[in-house]
Amino acid sequence: MHDSRVILVRALIVLTAVLLLAKAHAVTEGKSSIRAARDPASSTTTQNKGASKRLLLGIAPSANLSSSLKKASTWLLLKSRSKSIRISSKRVMDEAQAQLQLRSKLEAGPNKDLLSPEFYAWVADIDRIQKLYPNNKLSLIGLLSKTYTHSELAKVVELALDALPTSRKHRKMVTRLAGELMETWKALGYSEYRVFRLLGLSVVGTNIFERPELSMWFDFVVFKRTGVVDGTITKRTKNKMAAVLTKYYSTSRLYAMFDKAYLGSDRLRDRSVKLGVAVVSYDDLKNISGH
Structure with missing residues (x-):
């Protein structure tokens, strides 16, 4: 009789633990869904690691952007979050600048929405470069004037x-x-x-x-x-x-x-x-x- 009670108690403990884990997982999924619904642009940027889906003035870039763009954007994002802003690779930095200029050409459209979330993401990359290279005179207007x-x-x-x-x-x-x-x-x-x-x-x-x-x-x-x-x-x-x-x-x-x-x-x-x-x-x- 005692053994049966012990087995029953253990079974209830295991069942309770499973239910709690399932509930916690559901809450986490719910929060993720709410966050994605509230900020779809941020969710998309995270999924793509800030790479290929960004726009400038509302015009979508080519679907087949080079891998260096993904590499440069990801590197910039990680580097800007780091406490140290020491440059690890000048080649990657040069690639990042070149890709920003490329995107300003690919994603042109002065008659479109200047204040789109994607435009802000593009500007954020420019600001990250300025943070990493304070002496580098890379201006927002300077890049835009290469297109307009x-x-x-x-x-x-x-x-x-x-x-x-x-x-x-x-x-x-x-x-x-x-x-x-x-x-x-x-x-x-x-x-x-x-x-x-x-x-x-x-x-x-x-x-x-x-x-x-x-x-x-x-x-x-x-x-x-x-x-x-x-x-x-x-x-x-x-x-x-x-x-x-x-x-x-x-x-x-x-x-x-x-x-x-x-x-x-x-x-x-x-x-x-x-x-x-x-x-x-x-x-x-x-x-x-x-x-």
């Missing part, structure tokens, strides 16, 4: 700014792109006139007050003179803007374009109105000086 013209970049960034993204992450990214683009122009020594031409604003035939690039140029003039995008717009800055506009367009032409312009977005409307006022004041100043 500065005019295309300015337009797509300005359109993203016009969209007024509610996410703090998105606002930070768009602001970063705009800032890097203007810093690049300033570092190259570009004048307000040159950037105006660079953005295609001097080409007759379109209404510049309907062009998103005009907002970017406006911000650049302020940034160049104050060092801050949202810097104070002084009278001298306004006169400079008006001087550039009147170099390429007559005052009557500017007035006509402004009257006919459809000022859709808030940013473009705000800057167009300020430019219109600046042109009027500048024209009055010249007339007074002429007398």
Whole structure:
């Protein structure tokens, strides 16, 4: 009788242990499913080890990417998590940089979604390289400009700014792109006139007050003179803007374009109105000086 009880107790213990293990496994699977459902991009990136499924601006890359891309992405990911950032292989580092440039070409598409999860993953790889090589001047705009013209970049960034993204992450990214683009122009020594031409604003035939690039140029003039995008717009800055506009367009032409312009977005409307006022004041100043 005693032996039967012992056997029964042991059987219950084993059965309880099996049930507990099954329950724990189910909970783990449930958490994994929830995590994957909440963050499918992260799940996909983990499964692919940050390799072949990333996009840039919404366009999928070729399915047959080279093994060096997988190797470089995996190495970068592991290296960035390590406490030590000592470079183990310059060849792998060079491969990583080359693959980032390759991806910026394969995955082009400036009319697509600039704020896709895949674009953030691509930027994350660039930031990892910057962390590993602080002295390496590998910039986000530098890589993008190998695929796009500065005019295309300015337009797509300005359109993203016009969209007024509610996410703090998105606002930070768009602001970063705009800032890097203007810093690049300033570092190259570009004048307000040159950037105006660079953005295609001097080409007759379109209404510049309907062009998103005009907002970017406006911000650049302020940034160049104050060092801050949202810097104070002084009278001298306004006169400079008006001087550039009147170099390429007559005052009557500017007035006509402004009257006919459809000022859709808030940013473009705000800057167009300020430019219109600046042109009027500048024209009055010249007339007074002429007398």
